[in-house]
Amino acid sequence: MPNFDTLAKNMGQFIELSGQATTAYVKAREAKGQEGGFSQDVSDAFKTFGQIAEYWLNDPARLLQAQTALSSQFMDLWASSLQRMTPSSAPTTPANGDLTAAKRVDDKRFADPEWRDNPFFDFIRKSYLLGTGWANDLVQGAESVDPATRDKARFYLRQISSAVSPSNFVGTNPELLRETLKQSGGNLVRGMAKLADDIKTSHGDLKVRQTDASKFELGVNMALTPGKVVFRNDLIELLQYAPQTETVLKRPLLIVPPWINKFYVLDLNPEKSFIRWAVQQGLTVFVISWVNPDHRHADKDFASYMEDGIVAALGVVEASTREHQVSIIGYCVGGTLLAVTLAYMAARGDERIASATFLTTQVDFEHAGDLKIFADEAQIAALETQMQSKGFLEGSSMSQAFNMLRPEDLIWPYLVDNYVKGKDPLPFDLLAWNSDATRMPAANHSFYLRNCYLENKLARGLMEVAGQRLDLSRVTIPIYNLATREDHIAPARSVFEGCKAFGGPVRFVLAGSGHIAGVVNPPSRAKYGFWLGPKATGDYAEWLEAAQHQPGTWWLDWAAWQTAQAPETVPAREPGGGVLDLLGDAPGTYVRVKG
Numbered sequence: 001m002p003n004f005d006t007l008a009k010n011m012g013q014f015i016e017l018s019g020q021a022t023t024a025y026v027k028a029r030e031a032k033g034q035e036g037g038f039s040q041d042v043s044d045a046f047k048t049f050g051q052i053a054e055y056w057l058n059d060p061a062r063l064l065q066a067q068t069a070l071s072s073q074f075m076d077l078w079a080s081s082l083q084r085m086t087p088s089s090a091p092t093t094p095a096n097g098d099l100t101a102a103k104r105v106d107d108k109r110f111a112d113p114e115w116r117d118n119p120f121f122d123f124i125r126k127s128y129l130l131g132t133g134w135a136n137d138l139v140q141g142a143e144s145v146d147p148a149t150r151d152k153a154r155f156y157l158r159q160i161s162s163a164v165s166p167s168n169f170v171g172t173n174p175e176l177l178r179e180t181l182k183q184s185g186g187n188l189v190r191g192m193a194k195l196a197d198d199i200k201t202s203h204g205d206l207k208v209r210q211t212d213a214s215k216f217e218l219g220v221n222m223a224l225t226p227g228k229v230v231f232r233n234d235l236i237e238l239l240q241y242a243p244q245t246e247t248v249l250k251r252p253l254l255i256v257p258p259w260i261n262k263f264y265v266l267d268l269n270p271e272k273s274f275i276r277w278a279v280q281q282g283l284t285v286f287v288i289s290w291v292n293p294d295h296r297h298a299d300k301d302f303a304s305y306m307e308d309g310i311v312a313a314l315g316v317v318e319a320s321t322r323e324h325q326v327s328i329i330g331y332c333v334g335g336t337l338l339a340v341t342l343a344y345m346a347a348r349g350d351e352r353i354a355s356a357t358f359l360t361t362q363v364d365f366e367h368a369g370d371l372k373i374f375a376d377e378a379q380i381a382a383l384e385t386q387m388q389s390k391g392f393l394e395g396s397s398m399s400q401a402f403n404m405l406r407p408e409d410l411i412w413p414y415l416v417d418n419y420v421k422g423k424d425p426l427p428f429d430l431l432a433w434n435s436d437a438t439r440m441p442a443a444n445h446s447f448y449l450r451n452c453y454l455e456n457k458l459a460r461g462l463m464e465v466a467g468q469r470l471d472l473s474r475v476t477i478p479i480y481n482l483a484t485r486e487d488h489i490a491p492a493r494s495v496f497e498g499c500k501a502f503g504g505p506v507r508f509v510l511a512g513s514g515h516i517a518g519v520v521n522p523p524s525r526a527k528y529g530f531w532l533g534p535k536a537t538g539d540y541a542e543w544l545e546a547a548q549h550q551p552g553t554w555w556l557d558w559a560a561w562q563t564a565q566a567p568e569t570v571p572a573r574e575p576g577g578g579v580l581d582l583l584g585d586a587p588g589t590y591v592r593v594k595g
Contacts, residue, residue, distance in 0.1 A: 002184040010185035017192035024199045025206075044378070045156040052153050055142040066141075070134045077126055084119040109167035109408060114174035121174050124166045132161040148372070155373045155404075162407035168416055176420055190422030198418075207396055208414045211431035212424065218587050222429060223264040225276040227586035228575035230286075231316040235300060235308045237289040237588040238316050241275060243572035245282045251354065251566040252284040252321045252573075254313055258332040259290040259305070259444075260398050262436055262591050265516060266331070268429045272520055274555070281559050284573050286317050288334075292593035293441045298391025301443040302340060302451075303466040310341045314352050320577035325354040327562060331519070332490060335361025336452065339498075340463070342477070343470035355565045357480040357558065360490040360515050363472060363498040364459035365452050369491040370405050375453035380446070387442035395437025395595030405488040430516065437595035459501050476504035480561050481536070482554060484511045484518030496543065499536035507561060508536035510547065511554045521553045530554040 056063045110116075115125045139153045166172035170180050170188075179187055199206055216222050227241035255275070257263035266287070267275040278285050288309060293300065300308075310328075317326050330338030335358040342356060362368055387393050403410040417423045425431075457463035463470045479502055483495035492510055499506045511518040512528025521528055533547030550557070576582050 002181045004184075006184035006186075010189045013189045014185065014192050017189065017196055021192060021196035021199055024196055028199070028203045028205075044152075048149060048152045048156055051145055051149050052139055052142045055145050056138065066134075066138060070130070073130055073134070074127070077123070077130060081119055081123040081126075084122070109165055109413075112173075112175045118174060121172075124172050128164075128166050132157075135161070148376075151370070152373050155370050159404060159407055162412055165408070165412065168412055168420075170420065176416070179421060187420065187422035191419035194422065195419045205396060207399075207435075208411065209418060209425050210410075210414050210435060211426065211428045213427075213432040213435050215427035216429060216432040218264065218592060219585070222269060222432070223267045223587040223591070224270060225267050225273055225279065225586065227285075229583040229586065229588045230320060230576050230580045231313070232583055232588075232590075233308055233312060234297070235291050235305060236313065237291075237583075237590045238313050239287045239289055239586045239588055240320060240575040241279050241285045241287070241586065242575055243284065244276075244279050246572055247569040248282045248284050248572050249563065249566060250323065250568040250570045252286060252317050252323055252326050253278065253562075254310075254317055254326050254328045255285065255287040256310055256313075256328065256330045256334040256338050257288060257290070258334045260333055260438060260440060262433065262438060263287055263289050264587055264591060265430075265433050265520065267587070268433060268520065271524055272429075272522055274520065274522070277522060277555065278559075281563075282569065283562075284321060286313065286320075288313055289588050289590050290438070291590045292395075292438050292595055293392050294439065295391040297441040298387075299443050300441040302337065302447045305337055305444060306341050306344065306465060310338065316580070318352070320575070320580055321573055322577065325352055325566075327355045327357070327565065328353050329357040329359060330361055331359040332361060332515070333448065335359060336363060336448075336458070339363045339472060339475070340458065340465055340470060342475045343458075343472050344465055344468050346474040346476070347468050347471065353477060355478045355480075355562070356475075357482070357562070358495075358498075359482050359519050360484055360487055360495065361481070361498070362452070362490045362494050363501055364494065365456045366459070367491060367494040367497060368453060369488060369494065371401065371489065372453055374401055375449050377454065380449050380454060383449070384442070384446050387445065391442050393440040393442070393445050395439050398440065399434070399437050402489065430520075439595050459498065472501040473503040475502050478504060478565060479506045480509065480558055481506050482509050482511060482519070482558075484514055485531075486512075486514040487518065489515045493540040496536055496540040506536055508533070508543075509554050509557060510544070521555070523553050523555060526551070526553040528553075530557065532557070 056066060110125050115121050135157055136154065139150055139157060142150060142153075145153075170176045195206075198209065225241055227239050229237050230240045231238035255263070255266065257266065267273045270276055275285055275287060290309070291297065314326065318324055328338060330336070338356060338358070339361070342353060345351075345353065365372070383393065414425070418425065451457045451463050455462070458470060458472065461469070461471050461473075479499075481495060481499050483490070483492040485492055487495075496508060499508050510531040510533075511521065512530065513521070518528060529549055529551050530553070531544065531547040531549050533543050536543060
């Protein structure tokens, strides 16, 4: 039992701090001239759900059948729960509704034993799962509604169901209730103080802290691989890493990371660093570090990122190594830009890129997953209007979009830990990197959303960049194309379909886990394994059925493939090759600019 005097005092503080948090939020919104942060999203959600509701309301018999199914399942659940709450009752086999509700027994939100051992909390859990499962079935069953609308409805429903989960509230979560009673409400006071502070520091746009980023510093305990900045322009710094072997492969390697995040996800620490590992395999490694853009970069579009990014870097790599041809890696949207560049160079007869690797990259956006929800005409137009005033999109906007793809993992656990349990987030390097947001130039982001997500022009052969119509089938160099099985940003099926657009040999590899963990999977850990299969033709599900699981990490498979492309070696090269000015130590200056 709590100390009731302390509990009463803490509840008073809690109410006072709640008022402070509300005041901070309202003042920040008034200062920005915003009445609310989600009016457009709420309007779109209501419109989307309206189309689903219309399907069911247009057929009373169909609606009655759906309602009867829910009522029947709840009656079964209620009956079985009453039996559990009656001490003299003998155990019974769960009814159909009980079995349906219990499907997600591995749900991390309900890991506490009391969710099953206590009949009251067991009933709450199963009721929630029944209701959300029924709602999802309604969306899925609206057969005459177009697939895009159903996908959008599923997305919005996931946000709502994650928000109303009983695991988020003290009164319906046994773990939170125990902690609150044990601490006499002290956890709620600490949590509300954190919430008020976070609202103030984020100027009304709550940015939930997922980790203690103060424990990490670039060049100190992150991004440690030794190297030099060998080139800088308005868009990039080019890093060349110092060799760690006596000889290296003759053909150098250029890495093109996404500009929606910072490159050091590939160099988090010595154990996880793909960059350090690649250097240790005898590769001369160059990495593009994109600028964190501001209003000066508003007009930088895809052509600018291609010419002042990849193409400029190719010239520097040749000057430093005296090698005309390079191997290249593109990660996520950096890979999409790489595909654009390859098609552009193929059209112009430029053969400087001899082989390419794509990491979780989409070039065909037909099956691009839930991110397409943010890319219809109305939302892109609204985003373009928003970007006009500053010339860029705030980095927090993309972070929020990515988090909303998995709200039950990336939003609500942190809200509960920070603001209900009152806990300080633990230091975690990957989450520190994730919170280090970057902005997007208006012209670049608009081009990307419209040409890729909205109109899928690259895969259809309709995209034009720098006056050149792009045709991926003219790209005939060897390609290593990696997807990850649980990717919510570049779904594996989407990456698989993109293999078919290229005109040369493509090695499709499927790694375990998701967009980051599936890529950053060093040999020392090798947690997830990967799948190798036949040529990426036909249906993705059929390919997966025929594929063979391989233990370990795809890194070793890639290294063997990479070496086979050009096995000749030369003495190790120092950064700059003795001809370029060295502009500073890696990781450089652009990566340190905060979003």
